[in-house]
Amino acid sequence: MSHEVIIIGGGAAGLMCALTAAQRGRQVLLIEHARQAGRKILMSGGGRCNFTNLDARPENFLSENPHFCKSALSRYTQWDFIALVEKHGIAYHEKEAGQLFCDESSRDIVNMLLRECADAGVELAVNCPVLGVSAQRGGFAVRTARGTRSCVSLVVASGGLSIPKMGATGLGYELAQQFGHTLVPTRAGLVPLTLGGSLRDEVAELSGLSQTVQVSVDGAQFTGGLLFTHRGLSGPAILQISSYWRAGQPLWVNWLPDRDLAASLLRAKRERPRLELATVLAEMLPKRLALRLCAWAQCAGTVGHLGDSYLRALAAQVQRWEFAPSGSEGYRTAEVTLGGVSTAEVSSSTLESRRQPGLYFIGEVLDVTGHLGGYNFQWAWASGHAAGEVV
Numbered sequence: 001m002s003h004e005v006i007i008i009g010g011g012a013a014g015l016m017c018a019l020t021a022a023q024r025g026r027q028v029l030l031i032e033h034a035r036q037a038g039r040k041i042l043m044s045g046g047g048r049c050n051f052t053n054l055d056a057r058p059e060n061f062l063s064e065n066p067h068f069c070k071s072a073l074s075r076y077t078q079w080d081f082i083a084l085v086e087k088h089g090i091a092y093h094e095k096e097a098g099q100l101f102c103d104e105s106s107r108d109i110v111n112m113l114l115r116e117c118a119d120a121g122v123e124l125a126v127n128c129p130v131l132g133v134s135a136q137r138g139g140f141a142v143r144t145a146r147g148t149r150s151c152v153s154l155v156v157a158s159g160g161l162s163i164p165k166m167g168a169t170g171l172g173y174e175l176a177q178q179f180g181h182t183l184v185p186t187r188a189g190l191v192p193l194t195l196g197g198s199l200r201d202e203v204a205e206l207s208g209l210s211q212t213v214q215v216s217v218d219g220a221q222f223t224g225g226l227l228f229t230h231r232g233l234s235g236p237a238i239l240q241i242s243s244y245w246r247a248g249q250p251l252w253v254n255w256l257p258d259r260d261l262a263a264s265l266l267r268a269k270r271e272r273p274r275l276e277l278a279t280v281l282a283e284m285l286p287k288r289l290a291l292r293l294c295a296w297a298q299c300a301g302t303v304g305h306l307g308d309s310y311l312r313a314l315a316a317q318v319q320r321w322e323f324a325p326s327g328s329e330g331y332r333t334a335e336v337t338l339g340g341v342s343t344a345e346v347s348s349s350t351l352e353s354r355r356q357p358g359l360y361f362i363g364e365v366l367d368v369t370g371h372l373g374g375y376n377f378q379w380a381w382a383s384g385h386a387a388g389e390v391v
């Protein structure tokens, strides 16, 4: 059976592409191998889907070509998606830093996309894994577990490798290579980092404790929550920095980003010299963390007995604490996959392959990855829309 457009992957990007193309009158088949479309949307944002960000802009995305995302993002903005959400009467709120979440449930977003697809006449095939693709005269043959379909335009929206148990496969990368595309090496992004050796055991004792910090690696810096886990470090600031961290690199944590710690310690020495150093730190940090930092820094005693230069050096250490992560939790828990289909061989305005006419790549399968905070969905909506306008 033949279709004008086949889209592989019923995630955020595939659904947006399908409804956009069908609204233009294209005859669209959307193929999804899971039992239902939009499973990652359902589990996103703690079940409330952080569906976009008021401040979404190209600087919020990582890619070998940081300019690539500009065209699609400028033609389908956060305001376009918000208008769609409002048209469907979905209540939402801003949580922090421009992040928009559903008041009720992520299901509202999935239902909205499915309704738009149904109204526009998209044919949706779920439970239908795509097994392979071949180019044929005038288009493509798409081999699925339920037979072969053919199409003129083929859109690859099969996502990245994160959370394999949710249905992630490497199909998009295989198809890209089959048609002569280059892959930027993939790695887990927006992912907790692990620590090794005795450090891991010591950190495990702090498990569950969180602190607002500034965390940095060479070239990037984020402020936000850090959460100690049984295996290492998590929380929004760590997830953000994980997309920039490379194996073997150190990262630095400022435990008190809004404070001149040296001045605070010297004042405590002057005004309350008999206080233990750990007690002074515990006035600014959770007590367990203050005690742990003192143990790591091997410092003890009353502030009155410590020299000014010692206190200044300690403050500098606490405000640039070095960790050497042993790795990350990997794709099992990563929110996104960094790298993917290189943007060098894809049109930034149409998302069409420069290697194979009629073939398109959208969403996370491409080497475009957003920061934490609704940016990845905005890329899925924008790239899906851009391809949907031309397929």
Ligand code: FDA
Binding pocket: 008, 009, 010, 011, 012, 013, 014, 031, 032, 033, 034, 037, 038, 039, 040, 041, 043, 044, 045, 046, 049, 050, 051, 052, 128, 129, 130, 131, 157, 158, 159, 160, 162, 163, 166, 167, 168, 169, 170, 171, 334, 335, 336, 362, 363, 364, 365, 373, 374, 375, 376, 377, 378, 380
């Ligand atoms: P996505 O992965 O959504 O869709 C790809 C689809 O293709 C899947 O449905 C898959 O089953 C299907 N597929 C794969 N192989 C196939 C095959 N061989 N045959 C047929 N179908 C196949 N982002 C954000 O902006 N805000 C948020 O709140 C969150 N929260 C969040 C939480 C968690 C736990 C995760 C894992 C991720 C997020 N994200 C997020 C990231 C966001 O979910 C992600 O970037 C987008 O879903 C990517 O959309 P895509 O459509 O490109 O891929």
